[in-house]
Amino acid sequence: ADVMIHEAAHQLCYITGFFAQTGNVYPTWLVEGSAQYFEHPSYWDFHDQPAGNINAEALQSFREGLALGRFIPLKELLVPAEGFFLSHLDRVDLAYGESWALFHYLMHGEGGRYRPCLGRYIAHLNETKDGKDLSAGEKIVLFRRFFQVEPLVLEKQWLEYVQGLKEESIAIPKR
Numbered sequence: 011a012d013v014m015i016h017e018a019a020h021q022l023c024y025i026t027g028f029f030a031q032t033g034n035v036y037p038t039w040l041v042e043g044s045a046q047y048f049e050h051p052s053y054w055d056f057h058d059q060p061a062g063n064i065n066a067e068a069l070q071s072f073r074e075g076l077a078l079g080r081f082i083p084l085k086e087l088l089v090p091a092e093g094f095f096l097s098h099l100d101r102v103d104l105a106y107g108e109s110w111a112l113f114h115y116l117m118h119g120e121g122g123r124y125r126p127c128l129g130r131y132i133a134h135l136n137e138t139k140d141g142k143d144l145s146a147g148e149k150i151v152l153f154r155r156f157f158q159v160e161p162l163v164l165e166k167q168w169l170e171y172v173q174g175l176k177e178e179s180i181a182i183p184k185r
Contacts, residue, residue, distance in 0.1 A: 019049040030136035034143040039087050040132070042106055043113030064175055065114075071107030072172060082108055084165035088153055089146040111172045116157075119171040124157055131156035 023029045023044055029036060046068050075081055080101055087108055116124040134156065138144070144152070150161070157164065 016045055016049045019045040022048065027136075028132070031138055035135050035138045037088060037144075037149055038090055038105075039109040039112055040135075043109035043111075046106060046110035047113045047117070065110050068107045068110035069172070069175060071103040072111045073107075075101070075104035075107065076169075076173075080104055084112070084161045084168065085150070087112065088161060089149050112168060114175075115168045115171050120167065127157045 020041070023041075028044070029041070046065050049065070082101065082105060087105070090105075113128075116128045118125075131152065134152065153161065
C-alpha cells in the first residue's frame with residue numbers, strides 16, 4: 011500500500027499539472043521529494059492531520075544516514091550520477107529521505123522563505139521545451155538562480171532545520 015500511495019503521489023503531480031513535462035527535466039530529488047511530501051497521510055485525511063506533517067519514515071532515513079556518516083552532500087543530491095537511486099542501493103533510503111527533507115525544507119524552512127522560489131523553479135522547469143534533459147551544470151545554475159543561495163550555504167541551513175524537526179503537525183500559513 012505504501013508503494014502504491016507513493017506512485018499515486020507521482021501520478022497526481024503530473025495529472026494536476028504540478029509537473030508538466032516528461033523526461034529528465036526535473037531533478038530526481040524534486041520528483042521523489044515531492045512524492046514523499048504528498049504521500050504523507052495528511053493529504054488523505056486532511057481534517058485530522060493538516061498538510062505539511064512530517065514524513066516519519068523519510069525523517070528517520072535521513073537521520074540514520076546522518077548518524078552513520080553516509081550523508082549525501084547537497085551538490086550530489088542536486089546533480090546525482092546517472093541512475094543514482096538505483097545504483098546506490100546501500101544509500102537509496104537515504105537518498106529518498108534526503109529528497110523529502112530538501113523538499114520539506116524548501117516548503118517550510120526559514121519561515122517559508124524558499125517556497126515562492128520553489129514555485130518559480132518548478133514553473134520554469136514546466137516550461138522547458140520538449141522535456142529537454144538538463145546537464146549537471148544547468149541544474150546547479152538553475153538552482154542558484156531560483157533560490158538565490160549557494161548550495162553549501164543552503165546545505166548548512168537545511169541540515170540544522172531537519173535536525174530540529176519533530177514528528178508533529180506544522181502550521182501552513184494561509185494566504
